[in-house]
Amino acid sequence: MFEYLLCPVCKSPLELENRIFSCDNNHSYDQAKEGYVNLLVANKKRSKEPGDNKEMIVARRQFLEAGYYDSLVERMQALILDLGPAGITLLDSCCGEGFYTAKMHELAELEIEDCYGFDVSKPAIKAAAKKYKDLSCFIANVQDIPLEEESVDIIQTVFSPLYSAEFERVLRDEGYLLVVSAGPEHLKELALKVYDNYKPHNYNPSEQLSAAFQRVSLSGLKYSIELKNKEHILSLLKMTPYYWNTVPEKLAVIEKLETLEITCDFVLSLFEKIGTDEEE
Numbered sequence: 657m658f659e660y661l662l663c664p665v666c667k668s669p670l671e672l673e674n675r676i677f678s679c680d681n682n683h684s685y686d687q688a689k690e691g692y693v694n695l696l697v698a699n700k701k702r703s704k705e706p707g708d709n710k711e712m713i714v715a716r717r718q719f720l721e722a723g724y725y726d727s728l729v730e731r732m733q734a735l736i737l738d739l740g741p742a743g744i745t746l747l748d749s750c751c752g753e754g755f756y757t758a759k760m761h762e763l764a765e766l767e768i769e770d771c772y773g774f775d776v777s778k779p780a781i782k783a784a785a786k787k788y789k790d791l792s793c794f795i796a797n798v799q800d801i802p803l804e805e806e807s808v809d810i811i812q813t814v815f816s817p818l819y820s821a822e823f824e825r826v827l828r829d830e831g832y833l834l835v836v837s838a839g840p841e842h843l844k845e846l847a848l849k850v851y852d853n854y855k856p857h858n859y860n861p862s863e864q865l866s867a868a869f870q871r872v873s874l875s876g877l878k879y880s881i882e883l884k885n886k887e888h889i890l891s892l893l894k895m896t897p898y899y900w901n902t903v904p905e906k907l908a909v910i911e912k913l914e915t916l917e918i919t920c921d922f923v924l925s926l927f928e929k930i931g932t933d934e935e936e
Contacts, residue, residue, distance in 0.1 A: 657792045659770055660745070660807035664695045664800065692785035692793040695802045696776060706797075707777025713753050715894035717783065720755045722888055724881050728922050729759045731877050732834065735926055736810060737765055739832060744809040747826065748773040750798055750816030754784025757791055760812065772808070774801065801826055810834065818864040829931030833869060835861040839876055839921030843896065846918060849910050850898045861925050869927040877922040882915060889916050 661670040661677065668679035677693050678684040685693050696706075708716075719725075744766060748757035751773035761771040773788075774796045775781050785793040796802055798819045806828040814836040823833055840856035847854050862871055883889045893899050893910060902910070 657770060657790075658693075658794075660772075660804040661693075661695070661792075661794065662802040662804055664697050664796070664802045667802075669804070670802075688782070688785070690782055690785040691789060692781045692795065694778065694781075694795040696795045696797060705778070707775060708752065708780055709777075710779040712894055712899075713777070713779045713783050715891040717753045717755065719888060719891040719895055722891075724883075724888075724892075725920070727879060728836065728877060728920070729756065731875070731922075731924060732756070732812065732814075732836065733760065733763055735834060735873070735875075735924060736760065736812075736832075737763065739810075741809055742767045743769055745770045745807060746772065747801075747803070747808045747811045749801075749811055749813040749823070750775050751784060751793075752777070752780045752814075754780075754788045754791060754793065756812065756814050757784065758788045761788070761790060772803065798822065806831075812836075818861060820864060820866045820869070824866060824868045824929065827929045829929055831929050832872075833865075833927040833929065835925045835927070837861055837923045837925070839878060839923045841878070841919045842921040843892070843898075844919050844921075845916060846892060846896070847898060849913075849916075850902045850906055857921075859923075861927075865927065868929055870930050871925055872928050873924075873926040875924050877920075877924065879920050880917055881920055882917050884915050886911065886914065889913050892918070 658672055663670055663679035663683045665683050666681045670677040670679050675687040676684050687693050746768055751757045754773050757773040761768055772792045773784055774794045776797050781793050781795045801822045803826045805825055808826045809831050812834040837859050838857040844854055
């Protein structure tokens with residue numbers, strides 16, 4: 657575990673000894689009791705407590721573990737298994753509480769040597785490391801991933817920001833990037849409980865990536881789920897940006913809902929990193 661970590665200050669390799677990560681330049685970072693390490697330096701923070709808060713993390717874990725997105729997990733696993741890798745290093749970018757990271761790691765066929773998950777949110781990484789002991793979890797910003805160049809075979813990112821330069825740097829040539837994003841009608845019914853009108857999602861990850869990434873497959877997954885209790889309805893709301901835009905009057909209406917049918921609409925984009933040709 658933690659084989660390819662770099663010091664976020666000087667970019668030298670980090671070594672773990674007696675629960676302390678240190679580099680040759682005497683920069684050191686304590687390993688938390690849960691097993692993660694905080695590699696987000698102060699000048700890289702955009703706020704005092706960046707990322708999702710504890711309430712959002714608890715809501716996300718409750719919702720995902722209820723199985724509502726299991727069909728998405730199965731599709732992600734199938735896509736990765738079709739690549740036929742073995743003995744790989746996998747990185748889950750902006751992994752949240754680690755649900756998707758762990759689901760990929762549990763696939764014995766992948767023979768994962770190391771499975772990294774990072775997020776800018778301390779509550780998220782703390783929750784991930786505490787539950788999933790076999791993951792290499794660290795706190796970092798997607799714009800400054802403290803991993804060695806070309807150290808990763810596969811990057812997966814689910815509903816998270818893309819940063820092409822860092823993905824290109826840490827991914828090996830002919831490695832893969834799996835991007836899960838929202839389809840046009842994803843969570844439409846929930847959005848209509850928050851806003852008067854619905855604007856379909858229109859996101860193309862290709863526009864966020866450099867020419868080093870060639871899309872090799874594009875697939876959609878759309879199905880309906882029925883939320884049958886108040887807790888799961890509120891958990892879904894709290895794990896989305898809609899929660900922060902819900903006025904008190906509409907929140908009160910949502911809190912009274914006993915059931916809610918929701919459209920799940922996902923887009924899965926698989927990219928391959930194309931090696932650069934150094935010949936003139």
